[in-house]
Amino acid sequence: MTAYVALLRAINVGGTGKLPMSELKRLCEACGFGKVRTYIASGNVVFESGETEGAVKTALEKALAAYAGRPMGLVVRSGAEMAQVAKDSPFAGKSATYTVAIFLDAPPPADALEAMAGVANEEVRLGTREIYVWYPDGQGRSKLRIPAAKAGTARNMNTVAKLAEMAGDL
Numbered sequence: 001m002t003a004y005v006a007l008l009r010a011i012n013v014g015g016t017g018k019l020p021m022s023e024l025k026r027l028c029e030a031c032g033f034g035k036v037r038t039y040i041a042s043g044n045v046v047f048e049s050g051e052t053e054g055a056v057k058t059a060l061e062k063a064l065a066a067y068a069g070r071p072m073g074l075v076v077r078s079g080a081e082m083a084q085v086a087k088d089s090p091f092a093g094k095s096a097t098y099t100v101a102i103f104l105d106a107p108p109p110a111d112a113l114e115a116m117a118g119v120a121n122e123e124v125r126l127g128t129r130e131i132y133v134w135y136p137d138g139q140g141r142s143k144l145r146i147p148a149a150k151a152g153t154a155r156n157m158n159t160v161a162k163l164a165e166m167a168g169d170l
Helices: 019-031 053-068 081-086 157-168
Strands: 002-008 034-039 044-049 072-080 098-104 121-126 130-134 155-158
Touching: 002 081, 002 121, 002 155, 002 157, 019 034, 019 044, 019 053, 034 098, 034 157, 053 072, 053 130, 072 081, 081 157, 098 157
Parallel strands: none
Antiparallel strands: 002 044, 002 072, 034 044, 098 130, 098 155, 121 130
């Protein structure tokens, strides 16, 4: 069995994508995932499965679309990958609250940094299938736009570390 972390996009944020975490847990269990646990109400779920990452993602996407009546974006990582994302943060010495990993389905394009707009004093680095951003003035004040991150979902490094820990406990 592999420990997985699923990160749903735009769930319970700003009044959009309402999904109670108890319902997310039920949907995951109905997909056959074991030891399902959610973390905070923003669409983070940890579980185990004997299936591949692709099969896990497809099953959860289908279950979520049936529940919501529309497709819902999500990204899946193994617990080991989530731990590696935390370890690989190029901003480890900076506040984890102001540092995020934007999770993508594929590696960011090579020109992702050149295509950004609205850059002030943020720092951005590319990861394996992530884009790391340090927002020294807070994400809410930033005008930064990263076209390569449009279909991704961001989590601050405190959340990344907690999800890696939870997956490691399975």
